[in-house]
Amino acid sequence: MNDFLTFLVLSLFVVMSPGIDTALITKRTISDGRKDGFSMALGITTGSFVHTFAAAFGLSAILLQSAVAFEIVKYVGAFYLIYLGISSFISRKKKDPAAENQQNAQMKKSAFKQGLISNVLNPKVAMFFLTFLPQFIQTGENATQQLIIMGVIYTLLSISWFFIYVFFINYLREWLLSPKVQIIMDRATGLVLIGFGLKLALDKNH
16 A cells, blocks of 8 residues: 555544534434444444445445436435434424333434444445545555455544544533533534535535
8 A cells, every 4th residue: 555654644534523423423422321322433333344345346436436326325315314413303302201211212222223324325435435545555456455454444443533532422421411511412413414414415526
C-alpha cells in the first residue's frame, strides 16, 4: 500500500468526524446505557465489514453503476434514518408505562440490528469505500486483498473510537438523563437524523 501512515491518519479523521453513526450511538448510549451503545457500535462496524467485502468483490461497483439499484438503496436508507429521527420526537409522548416498557425492551434488542441496517443501507458508505480505499492500493499487487486489509483496519479503528466514545458518554449519562436535557438531546438527535436522511434522499450526485 502506498503511504500506509497517511491512510491511517486520514481514516482516523474520517472515523472521528461527527455523522450519522455518532448521532445514533450518542442517542442509544444516553437512553439505554453503555451496553446498548456498544451493541450499536458493533452493528455499525459490522456494516463496514459488509461494505468492505462488497467493494473488494465488486458488488458496490455494480450498485454505483446501476442508477436504479443506487436509488432504491439510497431512498430505503434515507427513509430509515428519517424514521429513526421522527421516532425521537414521538417516543416521549407515550404515557402508558406498559407500552413504553415494551417499546424499550424491543428497542434494546434491536441495537445491533439498528446500527447494522443504518450503515448497510447508506450508499454513501459504499461510495466512500470505493473512492477512498482505492487511493492507497499499490498497483501490480492483489487489489482485492489490499482492499480487504484496509477495510478491516478502518473497521478496527472505527470500533476502537466508538467504544472510547461510548465509554466517555456513559459517564455523562446521569446528567444527560435529566428530563430537560433528554428532551433537548432527543430533539437535537432527531433533527440530525432527519437532516441526514433528507440530505441522502435529495442528493443528486452519485
